[in-house]
Amino acid sequence: MSFQGSQVRVGADIGGTFTDVVLECGDAVASIKVLTNYAEPERAIIDGIGKVCESSGVPASAIDIVIHGTTLATNALIERRGAKTAFVTTRGFRDVIEMRNEGRFEQYDLNLVLPPPLVSREHRYPVSGRLAASGRELVPLDESELAALGRTIRERGYESVAIGFIHAYVNADHERRAREIILAEAPGVAVSVSAEVSPQVREFERFNTVCANAFVKPLMSSYLGRLVTELKNAGADCPVFMIHSGGGLISIDSAIEFPVRLLESGPAGGAIFAADIAARHGLGRVLSYDMGGTTAKICLIEDQQPRTARTFEVARTWRFKKGSGMPISIPVIEMVEIGAGGGSLGWVDEMRQIRVGPESAGSEPGPACYDRGGERPAVTDADLVLGRLDPDDFAGGAIPLSTGKAKEALAKSIGEPLDLDTSTAAVGICEVVDENMSNAARAHAVESGRELADFTMIAFGGAAPLHAVRLCEKLDMDAVLIPPGAGVGSAIGFLRAPFAYEAVHGAYLRLSEFDARWTNELLARLSEEAARFAAAGVSRDAMEFSARAYMRYQGQGWEIVVDLPMQEYTAADDAMIRERFESEYTRLFGRPLEGLDIEVINWSVQASSPRATVERAGAVRDGAATEPVGQREIYDARLGRFVTAGIYRREDLAPGARLEGPALVTERETTTVITDGYRLQMQADGCLLVERKPGNNH
Secondary structure, eight states, rough: OOOOOOOOEEEEOOSEEEEEEEEEEEEEEEEEEEEOOOSOOHHHHHHHHHHHHHTTTGGGGOEEEEEEEESSSHHHHHHHOSSOOOEEEEETTTHHHOOOOOOOTTTTOOTOOOOOOOGGGGGEEEEOEETTTOOEEEEEOOOHHHHHHHHHHHHOOOOOOEETTTTTOOOOHHHHHHHHHHHSSSTTTEEEEEEEEEEOOOOOHHHHHHHHHHHHHHHHHHHHHHHHHHHHTTOOOSSSEEEOSSEEEEEHHHHOGGGGGGTTHHHHHHHHHHHHHHTTTTEEEEEEEEHHHEEEEEEEEEEEOEESOOOOSSSSTTTTTTTSSEEEEEOOOOOOSSSSSSEEEEEOOOTTTTEEEEEEEEEOOOOGGGGOOSSSSSSHHHHHHHHOOOOOOOGGTTOOOOOHHHHHHHHIIIIITTTTHHHHHHHHHHHOOOOOOOOHHHHHHHHTTGGGGGGGGEEEEEHHHHHHHHHHHTOOOOEEEEOOGGGGGHHHHTTOOOEEEEEEEEEEEEGGGGGGHHHHHHHHHHHHHHHHHHTTTSSSOOOEEEEEEEEETTSSSEEEEEEESSSSGGGGGHHHHHHHHHHHHHHHSSOSSSOOOEEEEEEEEEOOOOOOOOOOOOOOOOOOOOSSSSEEEEEEEEEEEEEEEEEEEGOOOTTEEEEEEEEEOOOOOOEEETTTEEEEETTTOOOOOEEETTTOOO
């Protein structure tokens, strides 16, 4: 690979099992997967960069930019493995994060157990001081009480402090003064204030978000500091940027200050990758399916844009239901994420039913077939026993797999308790994990009012191509695209992401009392905030700005998102805003409501670098049938038996080449399984298009 005259860019994605590194130089791309190092996650990135530089002939000193995404913050929240955190709040509101809201995710369950708050009650400290909903001070902040609390925080060894006062999104003076006082008494502590982390209405979501930010802040600050140092020591003395949950790039300093913005950074890269592929193929409706070693992520992409939201939930605890997780109030690419990856462990519950996940074997010790000490069966073990993986060519031969260890684990944990042979136990694990993913996809589609049969799947991640066609069978979908580099798709997505930041602010306005001057001042302030964070990678003159309002009819309990033009507003523009709201409301719910005023609850402005023009993939002519390089017995779940599948190398398939299932298409980072009811054609851009055979009804 020649790097002279071309920018060298590296994308690095830390997952629960593998760390993916992609090096891009002009049109050339090289990639590597290495096992994630839990004790020192940055070491896996350094090792991966070293290996990919060696294989491509590019020295580390030639790297111009590193773009990084990680699930470390998300995993820390899920596992409750973060800093010792104190929560400082307004007197009388100490228990908001435990009381949550009136929603019940399972209405008729009398024994409903809500997820515990991130900061338990003994670590929550109320202080005197009160603001009105307008932002006017009702009770002055008790500074002597705060000073005493600062000393308590220091003496009790807290590493981080979250500050969340009632109505602080309107007036942040009390929160910022509280930060000054606490830092004066406990100068080494990390402090997060809700008015900066998530200045939005709804106290439960805002308080929970600032607690989450504080909980992971010391962990992420330490990790990112070590990463920058290690990259310099390895010779890559270049800017490092992070991809945030909304799909844009921000600086390391911004990521350290607001690590909660990184919670969905890895999955966001995957959604951007899928959106780029959708644009190249002109697909209007796409289901992005990203299955790695620890989790599976599903996202709806329409008109080549991932669906977005201003809130999401981490770690839903009950059948993917909204309300059963930890709410985080930040801009995010909307998706559903479940504990279903190649490393997810299979087990038998008290009802003698096979369950899979959410616990994962991760990279240490990994699935039993890795022969690194794992004794419980994972999805990868089941895939190996069912013939979907080559034990001698996994990860390009870098990780030899032990079929014997996989069978032992399956027999011990699944086969013996249920009196099943090893193959049936493996089928059970794969069918359960595939059903879990299809149920999650259906639930996500229903919440969005969509019918998945109209969508095309784009599958990527190390494990997704192994399971994508079976998922299509379960969801009654006709086609799936497997892009080039599918095994490291999220890391490639990082390299397609723009420099972008979305500033969100809670500010109430009734359209019947529309104030153009107030609106212009608010949007200008949000534009400045968004531009300040996006400016790490793009000049202000080159930025593109877009605005949104979160609106509802007066008296409703939730809002819909309405795109607004970035312009100088006048008093007559209330009619235009109303028309945009009613048009979107009609699209979602069928008709507008008469005689009701309209409210704006939250506003947002995004600043971003110009999006690159995507070149459409060319059409291909039908090519001749391709001859396999070998054969292997694989299990076809729809037929309920083992069948003989031809084995093909992806690099041997020319554009237009066709092959019929059952078949396996192998590459370094993954394997694509084509069942008996599907066929494949290589596309002009290197994507594998797998389509249902005519007359094959699931």
